[in-house]
Amino acid sequence: MKPLRTLKYKNGDEQPAIGLGTWKSGKGEVTKAVEIALNNGYRHIDCAATYGNENEVGEAFEKVFGEGEINREEVWITSKLWNDSHKKEDVIPALKKTLKDLKLDYLDLYLIHWPVAFKKGVGFPESDDEYYSLEEVPIIETWEAMVEAKKQGLVKHIGVSNFSIKKLKDLMSKTNEKPEALQVELHPYLHQNELLEFCSKNGINVTAYSPLGSGDRADAMKAKDEPSLLENPTIVKIAKKHGASAGQVLINWAVQRGTAVIPKSTNKGRIIENLASSGYQLDKEDLAEIDKLDEHFRYVTGEFFVTDGNSYSNIYDE
Numbered sequence: 408m409k410p411l412r413t414l415k416y417k418n419g420d421e422q423p424a425i426g427l428g429t430w431k432s433g434k435g436e437v438t439k440a441v442e443i444a445l446n447n448g449y450r451h452i453d454c455a456a457t458y459g460n461e462n463e464v465g466e467a468f469e470k471v472f473g474e475g476e477i478n479r480e481e482v483w484i485t486s487k488l489w490n491d492s493h494k495k496e497d498v499i500p501a502l503k504k505t506l507k508d509l510k511l512d513y514l515d516l517y518l519i520h521w522p523v524a525f526k527k528g529v530g531f532p533e534s535d536d537e538y539y540s541l542e543e544v545p546i547i548e549t550w551e552a553m554v555e556a557k558k559q560g561l562v563k564h565i566g567v568s569n570f571s572i573k574k575l576k577d578l579m580s581k582t583n584e585k586p587e588a589l590q591v592e593l594h595p596y597l598h599q600n601e602l603l604e605f606c607s608k609n610g611i612n613v614t615a616y617s618p619l620g621s622g623d624r625a626d627a628m629k630a631k632d633e634p635s636l637l638e639n640p641t642i643v644k645i646a647k648k649h650g651a652s653a654g655q656v657l658i659n660w661a662v663q664r665g666t667a668v669i670p671k672s673t674n675k676g677r678i679i680e681n682l683a684s685s686g687y688q689l690d691k692e693d694l695a696e697i698d699k700l701d702e703h704f705r706y707v708t709g710e711f712f713v714t715d716g717n718s719y720s721n722i723y724d725e
């Protein structure tokens with residue numbers, strides 16, 4: 408099998424560029440999906456406590472690593488701290504719960520999922536009093552506990568997700584232990600070039616989420632009477648030209664930009680197809696056409712964090 412492209416970390420660790428996403432992968436199907444992925448060459452799995460399926464993802468790890476053909480050390484596993492565990496005393500217990508569910512001793516990467524703090528036990532807030540304000544639980548408090556988790560060897564690398572340049576700069580001004588990774592939404596309708604450039608200059612590895620337009624959220628495009636990413640005529644045309652599928656073009660585009668990318672699928676054919684995305688080069692002409700598709704459109708709007716007048720209503724600082 409062709410070696411997978413990787414993103415390099417300062418200590419020499421490598422994160423495979425294509426990984427498997429697990430958001431909305433049902434409990435009854437995710438174990439199989441992760442097993443299929445690992446047995447067909449994936450070496451990067453993206454998880455999160457809030458996806459509600461880490462226990463089932465862990466069953467796949469237990470089985471595959473138990474069989475002995477693939478070692479734990481060969482696979483890059485990411486998970487994310489949920490917003491209700493941002494207080495310093497809650498971070499490591501939340502991480503330990505994730506490790507227990509995933510049946511692992513350590514994570515390769517742990518991310519602060521969102522720059523938003525909820526009160527303990529809140530999944531998605533319905534009113535302002537279910538949030539902590541940024542003064543009550545500043546992000547640096549959460550970050551220092553992430554740094555401690557790394558010191559304890561529970562995670563190899565730490566980073567953040569859904570942070571703007573402004574929020575990255577603010578965090579970086581308050582710590583010597585800079586985020587090593589950022590996970591954000593990126594696809595041809597949302598290029599975020601400035602953010603990518605900032606990360607590149609600051610040695611932050613970027614992972615692209617929702618690279619295919621996030622499944623049912625593709626309806627958001629249909630509501631605007633525009634094609635979903637997978638049906639976009641430019642993407643379809645480029646796919647035909649290279650004998651690839653539309654999904655493969657979207658994934659390859661992300662890899663060529665130097666990001667990692669984590670398409671979600673629970674379908675065996677599509678899981679295999681997605682990993683085989685980067686066998687050819689998108690040429691200058693393809694890239695110029697894809698450049699024209701950028702319209703700053705988000706599938707994951709963050710609107711679920713907006714209740715009446717809380718301090719998180721402008722989550723992306725836009």
Ligand code: NDP
Binds near residue numbers: 431591
């Ligand atoms: P994706 O953009 O990966 O799209 C997933 C959808 O595309 C599913 O409906 C899947 O269906 C379908 N699909 C998969 N492969 C193909 C293909 N080759 N051709 C056509 N359709 C395909 O959506 P996500 O929003 O899930 O993003 C990917 C991952 O990113 C998440 O699973 C999660 O791990 C992470 N993420 C992180 C966030 C964060 O806040 N940090 C937010 C959102 C996502 P099927 O399963 O039937 O194949």
